[in-house]
Amino acid sequence: MRLTFAITRLNPETDTHRHEEEYRLEVGRGMTVLDALIRIKNEQDGTLSLRYSCRSAICGSCAMEINGEEKLACRTSVRKEWERHGQIVVAPLRNLPVIKDLVVDMSSFWGKIQGVTPWLSTVPRTEAEQGAGLLALLPGSYQFHNVDACIMCGACVAACTTHEVSKGFLGPAALAKADRFLADPRESAASKRMRLTELDKENGIWDCVRCNFCVQVCPKDVKPMEAIIRLRRAALGAGLVSSGGARHITGFADIVERHGRLNEALMPLKIVRFNLRRMLSVIPLGLRMLMKGKVPNPFAHPIAGIGQVRAIFNALGGATRLPGRNHP
Amino acid sequence: MPLKYALYPGCAAKGATPELHQSTMAIIGRLGIEVVELTAASCCGAGVISEADPDVALALNARTFAQAEELGLDVMTICGTCQGVMGAANKRLKTEPGLLERINQVLARDGIAYRGTVQVKHLLWIVVREVGLHRLGQQVRIPMQDFRIAPFYGCYILRPSWDLGFDDPENPTSLEKVIKTVGGEPVAYAGRTKCCGFPIILEKEAIAVAMAGTNMKEAKDEGADFMVTPCPLCHMSLDIYQDRAGRAVKAQLDLPILHLPQLLGLAMGVPPKDLGVSRHLVPVDSIIRVVEKRRAEQKPA
Numbered sequence: 001m002r003l004t005f006a007i008t009r010l011n012p013e014t015d016t017h018r019h020e021e022e023y024r025l026e027v028g029r030g031m032t033v034l035d036a037l038i039r040i041k042n043e044q045d046g047t048l049s050l051r052y053s054c055r056s057a058i059c060g061s062c063a064m065e066i067n068g069e070e071k072l073a074c075r076t077s078v079r080k081e082w083e084r085h086g087q088i089v090v091a092p093l094r095n096l097p098v099i100k101d102l103v104v105d106m107s108s109f110w111g112k113i114q115g116v117t118p119w120l121s122t123v124p125r126t127e128a129e130q131g132a133g134l135l136a137l138l139p140g141s142y143q144f145h146n147v148d149a150c151i152m153c154g155a156c157v158a159a160c161t162t163h164e165v166s167k168g169f170l171g172p173a174a175l176a177k178a179d180r181f182l183a184d185p186r187e188s189a190a191s192k193r194m195r196l197t198e199l200d201k202e203n204g205i206w207d208c209v210r211c212n213f214c215v216q217v218c219p220k221d222v223k224p225m226e227a228i229i230r231l232r233r234a235a236l237g238a239g240l241v242s243s244g245g246a247r248h249i250t251g252f253a254d255i256v257e258r259h260g261r262l263n264e265a266l267m268p269l270k271i272v273r274f275n276l277r278r279m280l281s282v283i284p285l286g287l288r289m290l291m292k293g294k295v296p297n298p299f300a301h302p303i304a305g306i307g308q309v310r311a312i313f314n315a316l317g318g319a320t321r322l323p324g325r326n327h328p
Numbered sequence: 329m330p331l332k333y334a335l336y337p338g339c340a341a342k343g344a345t346p347e348l349h350q351s352t353m354a355i356i357g358r359l360g361i362e363v364v365e366l367t368a369a370s371c372c373g374a375g376v377i378s379e380a381d382p383d384v385a386l387a388l389n390a391r392t393f394a395q396a397e398e399l400g401l402d403v404m405t406i407c408g409t410c411q412g413v414m415g416a417a418n419k420r421l422k423t424e425p426g427l428l429e430r431i432n433q434v435l436a437r438d439g440i441a442y443r444g445t446v447q448v449k450h451l452l453w454i455v456v457r458e459v460g461l462h463r464l465g466q467q468v469r470i471p472m473q474d475f476r477i478a479p480f481y482g483c484y485i486l487r488p489s490w491d492l493g494f495d496d497p498e499n500p501t502s503l504e505k506v507i508k509t510v511g512g513e514p515v516a517y518a519g520r521t522k523c524c525g526f527p528i529i530l531e532k533e534a535i536a537v538a539m540a541g542t543n544m545k546e547a548k549d550e551g552a553d554f555m556v557t558p559c560p561l562c563h564m565s566l567d568i569y570q571d572r573a574g575r576a577v578k579a580q581l582d583l584p585i586l587h588l589p590q591l592l593g594l595a596m597g598v599p600p601k602d603l604g605v606s607r608h609l610v611p612v613d614s615i616i617r618v619v620e621k622r623r624a625e626q627k628p629a
Contacts, residue, residue, distance in 0.1 A: 067498060067499075068498060068499075068518065069497075069498045084496065084498065084499060085498070085499055161522050161523040161525075161539055162523075162535055162539075164522075164539070164542065165535055165538035165539050165542060166534075166535045166538070169535075206528070206531065206532065207528065207532055207535060208528075209483075209523050209525055209526075209527045209528050209535075209536070209539070210375055210483070210527050211483040211487070211522070211523035212412075212483050212484070212486075212487035212488050213483075213487065213522075213523075215487065215488050216487045216488050216489065216497055229378075229379050232379050233379060233380060233381075236379075236380055243531070244530065244531025244532065245528070245531055245532075247531070248376065248528075248530065248531055249376055249377075249379050249380050250380070252374070252376045252377065253376070253377050253380060253384070256370060256371045256373070256377065256388075260370045260371065261339045261342060261343070261370065261371050262339035262340075262343065262371050262374070263339075263343060264339075264340070264343045264344040264564075265343075267530060268530060271530045271531050272530060272531070278533075281533070282530070285568060285569070288568075288609055289344065289568060289609070292606070292607045292608070292609060293346065293607055294344045294345070294346070294568070294607060294609075295344065296342070296343035296344060303367070303368055303369070303370060304367060304368035305368040305391075307438070308391060308435075308438045308440065309370045309388065309391070311434075311437055311438055312384060312387040312388060312391070312434060312435075313384060315387075315434045315437070316381060316383045316384045316387060316434060317380075317381060317384045318381075319380045319381040319384075320377060320380040320381050320384055
């Protein structure tokens with residue numbers, strides 16, 4: 001079968017813009033996109049630049065955008081891509097600067113990994129913590145939730161929708177790495193709290209929109225977004241409850257516990273009431289919504305069977321509640 | 329035989345997007361769908377409650393599923409976020425050893441038990457798979473011809489695909505099929521599967537509106553006349569925050585956003601006032617004018 005490969009090219013020394021070039025190649029059974037790119041480079045155009053090494057989905061260097069989604073070229077079947085999309089369009093990873101053609105500059109990626117202090121802290125554990133014993137740690141141990149399977153390919157960062165508009169965001173790979181240390185029994189509670197305090201800041205755990213893109217594209221099933229959610233849960237557990245993101249969770253749960261449903265009229269009061277500037281910015285929208293009949297009655301009756309809902313929160317919901325608050 | 333479901337309206341359709349509930353109720357009869365509304369159902373948790381405690385969200389959803397089970401009906405959602413959250417919760421409850429029993433122990437205090445027999449289906453899926461595009465096509469009275477319509481899926485109805493199992497998140501087709509069936513032309517643009525930013529819009533507005541703005545500008549640049557979404561949370565971000573989204577990407581957007589049942593209703597000849605179209609912050613008059621003109625032209629014939 002002879003197929004066309006549309007490949008995004010950019011040589012910063014000669015080009016002002018990215019452009020697409022098409023190559024036609026006879027493809028055989030079982031051929032991967034990486035096999036095809038190497039053949040195109042060897043047989044048709046030696047100037048094509050791409051990064052690869054192991055060809056076995058281990059090294060993580062050949063991540064690129066194939067038909068609009070981040071994939072490892074070495075484990076992406078040409079035939080399956082053709083069947084799914086009717087085309088083979090290859091581009092460099094998004095959200096990272098292009099060095100040439102399909103090669104991106106990973107330095108911001110590594111900078112963010114380094115930013116989460118990806119090594120065990122030397123803060124000593126307390127005696128009580130040591131009393132728990134030295135737990136055996138095996139590679140791939142369940143307590144890391146498969147986060148340690150990450151091969152640092154950058155696919156999640158390229159797919160991250162927050163990253164697309166906010167380059168400072170620590171991003172899925174680095175935050176998943178941080179979660180791995182939060183789960184490590186060899187770290188003291190004190191150092192974990194220091195980690196969480198850092199991650200609670202701007203560009204940290206609260207910038208994720210939970211879009212699931214990183215979960216979908218990760219070639220190693222690391223599920224970075226779920227790691228971010230575990231970090232948020234850990235932050236709440238550590239008493240870091242004053243950020244807008246934390247108040248979103250506790251406020252949301254409080255409204256549902258009281259009313260059974262979320263009431264959008266009450267959410268701004270829960271999240272931005274401590275921030276005068278944000279509150280003033282929300283009010284005009286609220287007024288426009290009011291004129292269009294889009295503001296629910298803040299005094300509406302709870303749903304039928306609210307007692308059952310509250311019983312669920314009473315039985316399980318300690319983690320959803322702010323300390324010291326009264327609950328129905 | 330009508331298709332019958334337990335309608336789970338979700339919080340938004342009962343709150344800030346009442347036009348979604350109104351338009352749903354206005355169209356389902358024409359598609360041969362009957363519903364019993366789950367009026368005592370709680371919030372699904374929207375992926376927020378589970379951030380603090382997954383079990384609370386599971387128990388809330390199991391309680392809702394038990395209500396539908398009692399009626400002997402599958403659940404119909406009209407919110408992409410509800411679909412994602414409830415579909416994933418249902419899958420866990422049905423497949424994780426011991427989980428259903430553990431959650432049922434909590435519910436047992438109120439005499440509730442979920443047996444794990446219910447399915448959760450979004451209106452979009454029901455229209456495509458159970459009503460069928462053929463039947464939808466037969467109901468079209470005012471084709472949406474000459475409208476370039478941008479589908480906006482929203483995250484939770486597509487990803488993670490292994491929890492949803494309906495559309496291909498890389499290349500979804502269900503909204504495009506619906507748009508073509510009602511006579512419109514779907515607009516292809518990269519943002520159609522991306523995020524509207526809504527989950528962090530109150531606390532991180534700059535990021536959220538930049539996302540919404542980027543996606544809407546892409547659709548607009550591809551010539552979209554309006555957008556259609558199966559998720560009311562996307563609708564809030566795209567409609568209520570559109571001014572701010574436009575400022576974030578330095579563009580005058582003026583892009584009307586329809587809920588999925590509003591698009592179906594307009595095409596099936598449901599009077600616009602029954603679809604709640606006057607409740608949008610971005611006016612949809614440009615669409616309604618064309619629809620009314622077409623309706624008037626049809627009358628003499």
